Amino acid sequence: MIYKSIVSCKLFLFFSLLILTACGEQRQAELPERVRLTVAMDDDMPGYFVFGGENYGYQYDLFKAYADYRGLELQVVQGLSASERSEKLALGELDFVTALTARIAAAEVPASVPIYNTSYVLLADKSRAAAARKAKHFNLSSFVGDGRVLISSGFKKSKTYGMLLDSLSSAAIYVSSRNSFEMLEALGDGQYDYLICEMSEAQLGCALSKNVEQVYTFAEPVSLSAVVSPRDEGLRQDFEAWLNRFRNSEEYAMLNYLYFEKGIVRQVVGRGLASSRAGGISAFDKLFKEICEKEGYDWRFVAAIAYNESRFNPFLVSSRGAQGLMQIMPRVARQFDVQGNVMDPENNVLLAVKILGKIEKSLRFAPGTSEMDRMKIVLACYNGGIGHVTDARNLARKYGANPDSWNDVSEYLTLKSDPQYARDEVVRNGRFVGRQTLAFVRDVISRYSVYCRNVSR
Incomplete structure (x- = not known):
């Protein structure tokens, strides 16, 4: 059996920061305004894979480095046929298509840029x-x-x-x-x-x-190239110029060491996810799915909470006594009449989902409240306590803001650290420093977004 070992996300953030430092000083060419870089990758192409809900691979990290240099979000598209890729590339719906160099059509060769060789x-x-x-x-x-x-x-x-x-x-x-x-x-x-x-x-x-x-x-080198949308000549020139600089950088050498030597072995951390779950999120995917299907939640959302709370460690106990995957306090089990050990993953996840449901029901959101606002406010309650979030919603309501908008609620949650607001007549739970709760909401939603892009529901 192969056990989960995930390359630390911090490593890749570190790469990105270094890459930005090395390449960001170069004057960027003028390109059409855009918010994301869209790259189509074949399902069976080397250099890209999803593991533990995260993106990995040599070609993924290379394009991520370029997207970071440009200040863009990287969007990976898979599952397209060759004809669909060509059509979308011609229409400008894709910025890049990665392909084996030997399989690039003659008409696309002028728009292609060799990116790397492997074996x-x-x-x-x-x-x-x-x-x-x-x-x-x-x-x-x-x-x-x-x-x-x-x-x-x-x-x-x-x-x-x-x-x-x-x-x-x-x-x-x-x-x-x-x-x-x-x-x-x-x-x-x-x-x-x-x-x-x-x-x-x-x-x-x-x-x-x-x-x-x-x-x-095997002796035969496998060459991969990027075909750039013919509608954007400036993008091809800019990418080619950046790649030439990047290949002379220390960060490029680090990337090659990571994937083609022994670096990745030394950077592997954690355990618990069988390799057959690559493309999934954790060893507890089945459990998340079964419970969330019954309770009406997206299992990827609950998995994102579990990652943030325990890194999928079912044996974790916090200094305050919170236990298991979802960091549940033992007294909560009595409230929901859940029998058995709180540390048991099934009981632990079931309790967490019931807590989420109870919180959402008690908040009584107005009709038309967006799903994202609901999730963020519920998460804030899960982490910081429903009392403090209710205070923030009351403050928002009193001062003409929207108590069902996370932007407004988070603002007043932050203001509760100010004694002036903490003593307001609508505040029932005293002063609250909400930085940790805001960070919790941000991190869970960010990871949930990654899981939604990479893992099917």
């Missing part, structure tokens, strides 16, 4: 890898023999694939469109003897697995 590698369990290291002369065909070889679908697009079929005539070859982590788990569990996948994903896979090692690197 495919062969993985095996540790016993077979040890045998390969001991061999005086390694021969791929003899080594694989009549073994079961699982191949990522992207490898079929390489020239090596055809030659491999000829040289491994005794082996059983299986081609899979599953994500690399599912394939790695199948290899680690002994369902297959060997796996061929892209190098950067193999690095992370070897870090996650206790029983998988890289054995062989």
Whole structure:
């Protein structure tokens, strides 16, 4: 079994800050006003994957660095056919399409920019890898023999694939469109003897697995390029100029070290998510879904709260006594007549969802209140207490603001730290310093937005 190990998000924020420092001093070219950079990536393209609800991969981080340099939001689009990508690119609905250089249409070559090279590698369990290291002369065909070889679908697009079929005539070859982590788990569990996948994903896979090692690197380089929308010549020139500068930076060397050497192994942290849950959020996805379906909540929203509260650690106990995934106080269980151990993940999540429901019902939002305002105000109650949020809503109402608008409520929640407002006649719960609660709401909503983009409901 492969256990969850997630590359720290702080690492990538660190990259972005360094990249901005290195490249941001360059004078930016004048480009049409935009708020986001939209990039289409093939499902089976190397260099992009979703793990623990977050985006990772070499090409993802490279485009994220460029988007950060431009001060834009990066939007990744998947699931488009080749014809759909070409059409949307021509219409300017996509800014970039990433593709294997060898598969770019002749008409699109003038608008393409080479971005990086990678390779495919062969993985095996540790016993077979040890045998390969001991061999005086390694021969791929003899080594694989009549073994079961699982191949990522992207490898079929390489020239090596055809030659491999000829040289491994005794082996059983299986081609899979599953994500690399599912394939790695199948290899680690002994369902297959060997796996061929892209190098950067193999690095992370070897870090996650206790029983998988890289054995062989195929000589054929795999070149990837970015095709830029022909409607925006300035974007191609700007991206190309930025990429040339970036390739000479220390941050570029760090990015290559992370994905193509051993850096990613050393940066892997945490545990608990099986690799088959790549594309999901945590080891508790099924539990979140089952409970939230019954209680009427988006499970990704509850997962975002759990991440913020405990980083999905069901055994966490705070200094105040809050327990488990959702950091529930033991006395809450008695209020909702939930039997059993509060630390039990099922009880813990059920209690949290019931608390959210009770809070929302008691707030009595006016008809037409937006879903986002509802979520943010409920979250503030979950973190800071319903009494303080009710005070803030009362202040908003008294001074002509909207008690159902998070912008207005958060303002008065902050003002409750001022003794003048804390002594107001509509305030029942005293002074409150709301910075932590505002940060909690911001962080949960931000993570929920990421989960909504990356993980299906």
